[in-house]
Amino acid sequence: MLSLRFAIPFTPTKTKPKPGLVVQSGWNQTDLLSSLPRRCESYKLQAATADLTDGRGASVVELPEGLSRELMPKHVAVIMDGNGRWARQKGLPASAGHEAGVKSLREMVELCGEWGIQVLTVFAFSTENWIRPKVEVDFLLSLFERALKTEMDSFRKSGIRISVIGDSSKLPASLLGLINEVEETTKNNTRLQLIVAVSYSGKYDVVQACRSIAERAKEGQIQLEDINESLIEQELETNCTDYPYPDLLIRTSGELRVSNFLLWQLAYTELFFAQELWPDFGKEEFVEALSSYQQRQRRYGGRHS
Amino acid sequence: MDGNRRYTKRWKLMQGAGHKVGYSALMSMLKYCYELGVRNVTIYAFSIDNFKRSPEEVQSLMDLMLDKIEELLREESIVNRYGIRVYFSGNLKLLNEPVRLAAERVMLATAKNSKAVLSICVAYTSTNEIVHAVQESCEEKWDEIALLNSSGGYEPDESDHLIKVTDIEKHMYMAFAPDPDIIIRTSGETRLSNFLLWQSANCYLYSPSVLWPEIGFRQFLWAILNFQRIQFYLDKKRKQS
Numbered sequence: 001m002l003s004l005r006f007a008i009p010f011t012p013t014k015t016k017p018k019p020g021l022v023v024q025s026g027w028n029q030t031d032l033l034s035s036l037p038r039r040c041e042s043y044k045l046q047a048a049t050a051d052l053t054d055g056r057g058a059s060v061v062e063l064p065e066g067l068s069r070e071l072m073p074k075h076v077a078v079i080m081d082g083n084g085r086w087a088r089q090k091g092l093p094a095s096a097g098h099e100a101g102v103k104s105l106r107e108m109v110e111l112c113g114e115w116g117i118q119v120l121t122v123f124a125f126s127t128e129n130w131i132r133p134k135v136e137v138d139f140l141l142s143l144f145e146r147a148l149k150t151e152m153d154s155f156r157k158s159g160i161r162i163s164v165i166g167d168s169s170k171l172p173a174s175l176l177g178l179i180n181e182v183e184e185t186t187k188n189n190t191r192l193q194l195i196v197a198v199s200y201s202g203k204y205d206v207v208q209a210c211r212s213i214a215e216r217a218k219e220g221q222i223q224l225e226d227i228n229e230s231l232i233e234q235e236l237e238t239n240c241t242d243y244p245y246p247d248l249l250i251r252t253s254g255e256l257r258v259s260n261f262l263l264w265q266l267a268y269t270e271l272f273f274a275q276e277l278w279p280d281f282g283k284e285e286f287v288e289a290l291s292s293y294q295q296r297q298r299r300y301g302g303r304h305s
Numbered sequence: 306m307d308g309n310r311r312y313t314k315r316w317k318l319m320q321g322a323g324h325k326v327g328y329s330a331l332m333s334m335l336k337y338c339y340e341l342g343v344r345n346v347t348i349y350a351f352s353i354d355n356f357k358r359s360p361e362e363v364q365s366l367m368d369l370m371l372d373k374i375e376e377l378l379r380e381e382s383i384v385n386r387y388g389i390r391v392y393f394s395g396n397l398k399l400l401n402e403p404v405r406l407a408a409e410r411v412m413l414a415t416a417k418n419s420k421a422v423l424s425i426c427v428a429y430t431s432t433n434e435i436v437h438a439v440q441e442s443c444e445e446k447w448d449e450i451a452l453l454n455s456s457g458g459y460e461p462d463e464s465d466h467l468i469k470v471t472d473i474e475k476h477m478y479m480a481f482a483p484d485p486d487i488i489i490r491t492s493g494e495t496r497l498s499n500f501l502l503w504q505s506a507n508c509y510l511y512s513p514s515v516l517w518p519e520i521g522f523r524q525f526l527w528a529i530l531n532f533q534r535i536q537f538y539l540d541k542k543r544k545q546s
Contacts, residue, residue, distance in 0.1 A: 202506065203470050206435060210468050214443045224447075227440045229432050256535075258497075260506040267432055267499040271510070296494070300354060 061114040071294040073247030075119040082253030082277030100279035113192040127201040159191030165237035166200035202263030209235035308492030308516030326518035339387040347424040374407040388420030394478040395429030431502035441476035491517040
């Protein structure tokens with residue numbers, strides 16, 4: 001099996017290869033591209049076109065012990081549960097829990113970018129969360145707005161593309177404007193796509209897809225018999241990415257349920273339930289989840305003969 | 306009910322034996338459920354994805370299913386003992402005729418039973434179920450709009466004409482049953498595999514490592530105890546918010 005443990009800037013960068021990595025000198029770009037296994041096709045394409053504005057570029061970072069780059073999930077989804085409980089345990093207000101949660105998210109985004117995960121979808125706010133106390137809801141929305149404002153520049157520079165999915169009709173106008181701006185500014189970034197689900201529910205996603213399809217059928221674009229899984233997939237909000245189906249879903253704080261997050265898209269997703277509360281979920285815990293994922297045998301209803 | 310074939314391999318049995326032992330495990334499980342007062346049980350018997358397997362295995366599974374479905378019609382079967390109404394959920398047109406006809410006979414024969422419900426998902430995937438529900442919802446809305454149009458009562462901007470969650474839900478194959486409280490998947494795999502995606506939104510997911518033919522009362526009890534403990538916590542949380 002060809003190892004990918006060599007520095008891959010396809011274009012010369014100022015970064016030196018890290019010690020311990022094998023550097024294949026004397027290989028030109030064509031040799032490298034033609035010898036990579038087919039499975040890594042999308043990875044090598046991405047590395048070649050990554051946004052390289054700050055010199056961090058597409059250099060390969062050494063993975064933690066036991067993890068394999070070839071078996072990295074392309075799309076990881078996370079239900080960031082436990083901020084409230086974390087705050088209560090420490091005798092702090094819920095807002096402190098959510099702020100700590102944002103720090104956890106920032107760390108995870110960085111790790112995903114370094115380890116070659118292409119898409120990270122996070123469940124920030126569910127349609128069911130609207131029933132929480134108004135004070136908490138207002139705080140969460142303003143936290144989201146603040147986070148977008150402060151991180152917008154760093155997203156742009158580090159090649160992160162932001163997409164927001166969910167029912168935007170209930171969001172304040174200022175937040176909507178900011179979301180549009182961030183999506184527009186980062187739309188050409190390719191290092192990592194961060195999809196934030198706000199005011200989202202899996203059932204709502206299917207319903208809105210259904211409405212779009214009904215509209216198209218009404219206008220004669222499609223017949224009722226044409227409605228199939230592929231058509232629905234095209235209309236789901238996850239159509240903003242090339243990898244709409246998460247390979248791995250992580251839910252923190254020990255709850256063993258999906259809570260109306262990405263229903264359709266989770267058909268074959270490997271589920272990992274972590275005991276830690278979201279603000280306590282860090283690199284070590286993420287490695288554990290990825291390690292569990294990499295050991296699983298995925299069959300999609302068929303057989304490994 | 307995952308793990309039949311791995312069980313066959315582990316115990317070096319004849320091809321197909323795992324599925325037969327799996328069937329006995331299923332009968333035991335059903336008895337535990339109905340004895341403890343669980344009113345609704347749904348089993349994932351055969352997925353549309355399973356048609357991808359070798360023709361021999363698919364045929365042997367179909368033969369086993371036909372055999373067992375016909376057994377349900379007998380006097381001394383479990384359905385009569387516990388007054389179970391049986392439903393077959395899925396795209397039944399994909400089944401061969403003998404199996405489909407047998408399924409329809411059982412549904413008719415048990416239609417008057419009312420003590421408990423057994424839903425058998427065959428030729429089923431959740432995504433297929435949703436597609437079917439979407440098709441039916443679109444067709445129903447169209448007919449509704451056409452009718453209103455002809456009577457002059459149609460307002461194009463009325464939000465009532467938009468498809469809602471309830472419209473889709475009433476056209477699901479599983480619409481007759483309440484959402485499950487617990488989903489058990491054996492053999493340690495922690496994924497839904499296109500089973501009850503829509504209905505599992507708030508459901509407790511339990512994935513014991515035991516292979517399906519080996520499942521026993523112990524795992525079942527553990528699932529129920531955990532469910533009750535979590536339910537207590539969730540109800541408390543709901544009252545707080």
